[in-house]
Amino acid sequence: xxxxxxxxxxxxxxxxxxxxxxxxxxxxxxxxxxxxxxxxxxxxxxxxxxxxxxxxxxxxxxxxxxxxxxxxxxxxxxxxxxxxxxxxxxxxxxxxxxxxxxxxxxxxxxxxxxxxxxxxxxxxxxxxxxxxxxxxxxxxxxxxxxxxxxxxxxxxxxxxxxxxxxxxxxxxxxxxxxxxxxxxxxxxxxxxxxxxxxxxxxxxxxxxxxxxxxxxxxxxxxxxxxxxxxxxxxxxxxxxxxxxxxxxxxxxxxxxxxxxxxxxxxxxxxxxxxxxxxxxxxxxxxxxxxxxxxxxxx
Numbered sequence: 315x316x317x318x319x320x321x322x323x324x325x326x327x328x329x330x331x332x333x334x335x336x337x338x339x340x341x342x343x344x345x346x347x348x349x350x351x352x353x354x355x356x357x358x359x360x361x362x363x364x365x366x367x368x369x370x371x372x373x374x375x376x377x378x379x380x381x382x383x384x385x386x387x388x389x390x391x392x393x394x395x396x397x398x399x400x401x402x403x404x405x406x407x408x409x410x411x412x413x414x415x416x417x418x419x420x421x422x423x424x425x426x427x428x429x430x431x432x433x434x435x436x437x438x439x440x441x442x443x444x445x446x447x448x449x450x451x452x453x454x455x456x457x458x459x460x461x462x463x464x465x466x467x468x469x470x471x472x473x474x475x476x477x478x479x480x481x482x483x484x485x486x487x488x489x490x491x492x493x494x495x496x497x498x499x500x501x502x503x504x505x506x507x508x509x510x511x512x513x514x515x516x517x518x519x520x521x522x523x524x525x526x527x528x529x530x531x532x533x534x535x536x537x538x539x540x541x542x543x544x545x546x547x548x549x550x551x552x553x554x555x556x557x558x559x560x561x562x563x564x565x566x567x568x569x570x571x572x573x574x575x576x577x578x579x580x581x582x583x584x585x586x587x588x589x590x591x592x593x594x595x596x597x598x599x600x601x602x603x604x605x606x607x608x609x610x611x612x
Contacts, residue, residue, distance in 0.1 A: 323497050326490070330396075331372050332497035333488040334535060338370065339502045343536040345567065346574035355419065355572050358579065365585050366578040369397055369535065375585045377592070386591050399588030400534050400581060401489035408587035412580025417468050417482040419576040420530055423546070423569040424471045427553040435470035435479055437517075437525070467517070467527075474552060478526040480545070481517060484577060485509045486534040506531045506539030534581060536574045546570070 318335060322328035337343065346366065351357040358366065368375050374396040384390050386404035399405060417433070424431045467479035487496040487505035496504040513529035531539035538546070546569055554560040594600045 326493070329493040329497040330488045333493040333505075334369075334372055336496060336499060336502035337487045337505070337533045337535040337537050340537045342538050342570040342574060344370075344574075345570040346536065346578050348567075349571045349575050355422070356575055358575060359582075361586075362579050362582040365582040369400075369578075369581060372396060375399065376588070380592055383592055383596060385588075386595055397486070397488060397534075397585075399584045400486040401491075402584075402588060402591070404591055405584055405587045408580075408584040411583050412484060412577070413482060415576040415580045416484060416532060416573060419569070419572045420480065420482060421469060422572065423549055424469070426565070426569075427549040428555075429471050429473065429549070429552060431469050431471045433469055434466045437465045437467060437479065468530075470525075473526070473548070476526040477524075478528060479517065480528045480530050481513050482530045482532075483509055483513065484532045484534055484580070487537075488534075503533070503537060503539065506533050506537060506542075510539050510541050532573060532577055534577065536577055538570075538573070 318332060321331045321335075323332055346358070349356040349358075365375055367373075376391065376395065376398065380391050382391065385398065385402060387402050389395070389398065389402070391398060399408075421431050421433070468482045469480045471478045471480060485505045485508070486492065487502070489505075492505045492508070495508075496502070509531045510529045513531070514527070517527045517529075528541055528545050529539065530542045530545060532542065533539075546566055549569070550562045550565045553565055554562055590602075
């Protein structure tokens with residue numbers, strides 16, 4: 315409470331920090347700090363770890379003299395924009411990479427629970443009971459990817475009781491559009507709840523009982539949305555399958571660690587992409603940096 319009382323919820327800067335702190339007020343928000351680098355999915359490079367700590371502590375990730383630069387998205391950077399990259403609309407490629415890291419972590423969790431999965435399931439065949447989506451699209455003469463993208467989920471997981479389509483997404487509670495509300499919700503999670511509502515309106519209306527839908531939302535500081543927490547619990551139940559020796563809490567904590575590391579790796583990708591944008595908008599004849607090299611002596 316003493317930390318929260320340091321910030322004024324009536325100011326943009328105060329809202330930004332309060333939204334961050336309320337998002338971190340959960341067990342899974344710090345699971346990545348507990349991760350031992352025993353697999354590639356639990357490893358953070360030095361720079362990734364540094365970005366993760368900066369974001370957690372509210373320390374600026376931009377160069378200190380970046381203030382006054384106008385980003386490609388049209389936003390004029392201010393001193394309080396410590397994590398602009400996490401909500402920048404010009405970094406779609408980096409956003410996709412972060413999304414895919416988290417999506418892969420959820421697929422691994424399903425595999426550990428003994429469940430089969432596939433990516434980008436076509437939803438129209440599931441609704442219509444037609445198991446041949448490509449033939450169906452060919453008969454309709456569909457040649458563009460737009461409609462196919464709108465009619466696909468992220469992962470199809472065959473649960474014991476239902477075909478379940480999940481949509482993976484990450485939202486930033488300290489973004490300018492979220493912070494005023496996220497800063498005031500005790501217990502945190504407002505941004506995740508908002509994203510869940512949007513995703514349900516997009517997917518569930520057209521489902522008509524053909525499949526179960528679950529929005530797996532993570533906030534950029536590591537918090538899971540309510541639906542994601544419940545689904546993780548369901549995966550743990552399936553993995554346990556009545557066993558008295560299965561450590562359910564260990565399963566949940568392990569998945570949370572992998573999800574947390576995936577989010578932080580993705581955040582670092584976005585922060586690094588933000589630095590590249592600063593270079594592009596600040597001059598002409600952009601030259602991409604190459605890998606570090608060491609000159610030999612012969």
